[in-house]
Amino acid sequence: MSQRYVRFNVNELARIAVEAVGAKSCVSVEKYPDSMYNKAMLLTMDNGTRVVAKVPNPNAGKPHFTTASEVATMDFVRNVLGTPVPRVFAWSSTAQENPVGAEYIIMEKVPGIELEHVWSSMKIADRFTLVKAIAGFQKAWTSVSFKQFGGLYYANDLEKRAGNEPLYTDANGVDVTDAKFAIGPSTGRESIDYRRATIDFDRGPWKTLEDYHTAIGHREIACVSQLPRLPKSPITLCGPGTYQPTKERKLKALHCYLKLIKFLLPTDRSVTSSHLWHGDLHAANIFVNPSNHTEIVGLIDWQSTELSPLYYHARQPHIIDYDGPPVSGLERPRPPKDIEQLDTNAKKHAEALYLQQSLCSLFNILTHHQNPRLYAALEFQQTTSYLLLLLARNLLVDGEATYLSQVAELEATWDTLPNAKSSAYPFSFSRKERQEMEADVENVARGIEAMRSIRESIGELFPEQGIVRSDQYEDALDALEQMKCQVIEEFASNEQEREVWRKEWPFGT
Structure with a gap:
């Protein structure tokens, strides 16, 4: 609970909000339900202006960096990428230097309603239209690639920053130098969660893709080695009779990862560049026009956004996730041939599944035609190389048994890896070790x-x-x-x- 407790002066927060929007007084403060990482309030002014005030909990991330990066990210997304996000009126990332006594962001109240309130009742054609809109945002995000990996900041908020070097490449392939922004340490959740925030390791920025991935391995090694106890898995019940993780096994998997990195990285440079992305497009983070639910008026929650490779960002929007057989590639779903013979409940379920699969198919087809780089990243995600890169990101918590098993199986398909054709398989596992891996x-x-x-x-x-x-x-x-x-x-x-x-x-x- 201490990681979600933050003490601050609400009156001072309201006073700063009043000044920021040019009002005379704050007439109402409504507390939103607590989220995992923030406290938030809706402040209403005497002139009718409404703003959202957000105060991060201690578990939100590293002091200063998490708030400073979030504000700069929202600015860039709004004014460079053209994505509708709330305008920030006032903010502070230095709790010890402001009268509120905590870091805060005061931002525009998005003039719309959460998609979660209307999504289930929307017609399928309207859902198609909204998915197209999200695909359009993703095309804009794909069109701008950054020169480094890490987190985005205002240049003045970083002690160490690059000189007069290009920050990003725009949609026309032109390198852009923007002195307002700079790339600094990552504030991604994988560098914070499970007590990683308490460990000293390289948080970036990184100039090359290999440096970025190598830092992930060293981060996980530092955390496995230095934390007094391993975190408990959220997906696997561990104990006698199931699986019991050890630091030794995790470190073995991580050292395998470090040896593999150069062989796993894709040769297609269009999917490896650094991008800014919204990684959590679920219905509560999408605001739509109350009178036209297909019009997106705001995307919220840009905290902990990381500039990372396109293949880590690529995914369908969370709003079209579903339970059932997945749709892959450009496959077009078909309803069951015997759908008319099904009983009422089974027919209703089959129709719902078909519509859900159709939304995913639409997204894939749109992406293939309008955003081929993103589609190529989605295709790379179907490879063993991607799986081995992805699993390594969270080996502190989960996955070392699967990882080591995958590494052992890799020997049979070694020549198919992107950069392994002229190299020998770099590991040797005894029969006993392989049997132990299978048992794990x-x-x-x-x-x-x-x-x-x-x-x-x-x-x-x-x-x-x-x-x-x-x-x-x-x-x-x-x-x-x-x-x-x-x-x-x-x-x-x-x-x-x-x-x-x-x-x-x-x-x-």
Whole structure:
């Protein structure tokens, strides 16, 4: 809870907001529900102007850098990339130097409604139109590539910055020097979460793609080595009878990654350049015109945005995610041939799935025709090279068993890697090591299934990201205690293993 507690002066925050928008007084302060990383309020002025005031929690990121980068990012996205984002009226990234007593951003209240309130009731044609609009934003984001990887800032907010060098390449292929902005340390969540914020490592910026990926490996090694305890996995139930992670196994996977980087990087330079992107386009972050739900009037939540390779940004918007068979490439979905023979419920489900798949297909086709660089990045994501680059980003927390197994399997397809044709496979695993890897993967699968079973059994009482509603807290504790007893009964074979499960239980009960 301490990581989500921040003390600040609301009256001073309101006073600064009044001055920033040229009002005489603040007549109303409405608190928004707390988010994971911020406190937010809606301030209404005597002249009718409404602004949102946001104060970051300690867990939002590194002091100064997280707020400073967010403000500069919003400015660039709004005024250079032409994406509708809230205008910032006032801000401070130095809590010790302002009367509020905390970092803050005071920004425009987006004049619209959250898409989450209307998406489910929108006609399919209107959903198509909105997906096209998002694809248009992504084309603009793809068209501008930066010269380094890291985080975007105002130049004056960085002690160390590049000289009079180009900042980015515009849509016409012209290098642009903009003294207002500079690239500095990354504020991405992967450099903050799971106590990474407490560890000293290279946070950027990085000039080359290989430097960027190498820094990820050294970051994870530093965190695995220096943190007193490994973080508990959010997706795998770990303990006797399932999978038990060790620092040694994680470090082994990370050293494999460092050896592999130069062989994994794509040769297609169109997908490796540095880009600024909104990585969380779910319905609560998209605001639309109340009278025309196909018109996007604002995208919010640009905190922790990282300038990273295009292939890490590429994905369909979260709003068209669904549960069911995926649509790949330019495949066009088809409804079941026997749809008219299905019963009412089955037919309704089949029709809904077909519409969801159609939205994804539309996005893929639009991207292929209008934004070929992004489509190429999506295609690279289907490769083993991408998987091995991606998994390494979070080996502190998860994935080392799968990673080592993938590395071992790579020997059979080594020549297919982008840069491996003239090089020998750089590892040697004994038969015993390979058998241990296979056993680890099986144990991980058992742990993932156990976690899935807990989630399904207790439903909305499951503490996603460690959080439950306050009115459900006691019920959640009771449900998790019952689950713990069931897990111990299923997986522990003696008192020593039962004690390990009690100690390693990830839900704090």
